[in-house]
Amino acid sequence: MKKYISLLMLSVVLLSCKTEMDRAMKSADKDFILKVANEKFAKKKWSDALALYDRLPNLVAGTDDAPNVIFNSAYANYYDKNYRLAANQFKNFAISFPQDPRKEEAAYFSALCYYEGSLDYNLDQSNTESAITELQNFINEYPDSERSKNINQMIDELGYKLEFKAFENAKQYYKMAEYKAATVAFENVLEDFPATKLRPKIYDIILKSKYELALNSVYDLKKERLDAAAAYAKRISNELPDSEAAKTANDLYTKLETEKVKFAKVQEEVEKRKAEYEAKVKNAQAKENEKNEMAQEKNQRDMEKAAEQTRRDSAKINSPDPQATFKFKR
Template identity: 90%
Template structure:
């Protein structure tokens, strides 16, 4: 019997709550809507509270209830994980009620909403960049606030997320064997994040990219790339000594120096063959020139003979035949 009575009482309570919510949603009574909204807020029923607070801005505009409605609505959206909307509402509260004692709190939660809305590193990071800006703005506006103490840590965390995203994007080039692009991309990461904690890993991948690019290089660029890769390996070993990266750097440096010796021998052989080839070409060109000169001389002689013959023929045609002569007897 007691069980049925308990169930009946629970049903009555739930029905009354539902009825009250329905009445508040249909009511035009500001006080009643505000009362039910605040009750829902106190019970952490965020969606119900928000539905009622959304009906109140025009009803409470210009009254003492307006700040509470905006502030509670922003909090409800924050707890309901509507971070972008909550951030805008908290920011609007700061602007609309500059004399309210909760102004600093609202400014803090506005920045915190951007922080909470930051996505995983492999997703779009526009929220992360905005969060860093908003958190830094809070520190600038409230440098002595107790809330500022943990903001620097949040900014560092968000900054690392941006660093790691850039790192992973650059790493994709290395995985695809695009070593030149990988080197450039990682150099950009170091330029954009000079204080990055990922510097040793970045040095390591740049060094390996330069090594792969050098040993697999075309002949004309190989010496330059071997020198650059060896210099970079030496730099890594110097800047981060006594690490696994330094050990790798020393190993690669040794391999690169051996490769430079082999390539120097290859260069000597190539230059030798090049000189032999050039000599053959030069000799062939000389013979060809000699043949051309002989042909020109022969052609000149033939032309001179033809000209002489033409001159003789012309002279013969233009000279009259000699007249007949008779001898007379005396």
Template identity: 35%
Template sequence: MKKIVSLLLLVALFSSCNEYQKALKSEDVSKKFAMADTLYAQAKYTKALRLFEQIAPEYRGKPQAEKLFYMYAQSYYKTKQYHLAAYQFESFVSGYPKSVKAEEGAFLGAKSYAILSPTYSLDQADTFKAIEKMQSFIDRYPNSQYLAEANGLTKLLSEKIEQKVYENAKGYNTISDFKSALVAFDNFIADYPGTKFKEDALFYKFDSAYQLGINSVPAKMQERLNVAKISYQNLIKFKADTKYKEQASDMYARVEQELQKYTK
């Protein structure tokens, strides 16, 4: 019995593959559509895509086009071809704005851009684009069933941008370009007042001011030490029990010690 079942499955598989090959070579677009529809329903998206790519131009403006282009975009998404999925979903929503699938298509198009967003250390052009697309979706569908996920993705994307800017500022501190670090941290804190990196930014701003002051030429030392003092106070004001407290306190004590020389 097991051999018979296996044989029947093999025959069915061969027959299915044979029908697929026939559909690929056929000039009958309706036959191709029917096969692509079947394959899509079976979650065989890669095979379905080959047929969709063949017949898409022929179906523009036809009654079946809405269904076809939705499945076409979904097939790219399901096979993780996100650049193409984003393009096809945008095209679908533009062509069928009143479709019952328009909201889902708009979200998945924006989500495709979000998935394409690289790690924070790389160029963030795709991340900015993803934020723009996701915000456009939120504005267009403020009561969407996908709103919570869209907001969550926007938050993650925004934090990636914040981390990129923060790490760039910290990079100046790392290479001892403390003047540039101070400017970069000031801009970062002003641009992202609610950032989760604020405590770190405030500490490394203080560290940059401290290093610049302690190692300054005599003519500029007092002024720079006062900048360091204010930077320390801003850190403690933001978080009195900062994780950097021990290190920062020792540095601040040195700043106060050096400033005492200017009060005598």
């Protein structure tokens, strides 16, 4: 019997609450709507509170209730995880009511909403970038605030998320064996995030990319790339002497030096064959030149002979035959 009475009382309470919520949603009475909205807020029924607060801005505009409506609405959105909307409302509160003692709190929660709204590193990071800006703005405006103590930690956390996203994007080139593109992408990460905690890993992958690029390089670029990879391995050993990256660098440096010796022998053989080929070409060219010269000399002699014959024939034509002569007796 007691069980049924309890259920009945619960049903009555729920029906009463529903009826009150419905009345408030249909009412034009500012005070009644605000009363029910605040009750829902106090009971942490964020969706109901927000539905009622959304009806109040025009009704409370210019009244003393306006700040509370905006402030509570912002908090309700924050707790309901509507971070983007809550951030805008908190910021609007801080701008619209600069003399309100809750201005600092609103500015802090505006920045915090961006922080909470930051997505996983593999998703869009526009909220993350906005959060860093808003958190830094809060520190600049309230450097002595108690709330500023943990903000640098939040900024570092968000910054690392951006670094890691850039790192993973660059890593995709390495996974696809696009070693030249991977090197450029990782160097851009180092340029964009000079204080990154991922530097050892970045160095390690850049070196491996340079190593693979050198070993699989075309002949004309191989020596240059082997030298570049070996120099980079030395750089890692010097900058990060006790790191795992340095161990890998030392191992690859040894392999690169061995490869350089092998390639030097290949170069020597190539140069030898190149010299032999050039000598053959030069000898063949000399013979061809000699042959051409002989042919030219023969042509010259034939032309001179033909010219001489032509001259003789011309002289014979132009000279008259000798006339008959008579002898006189003496």
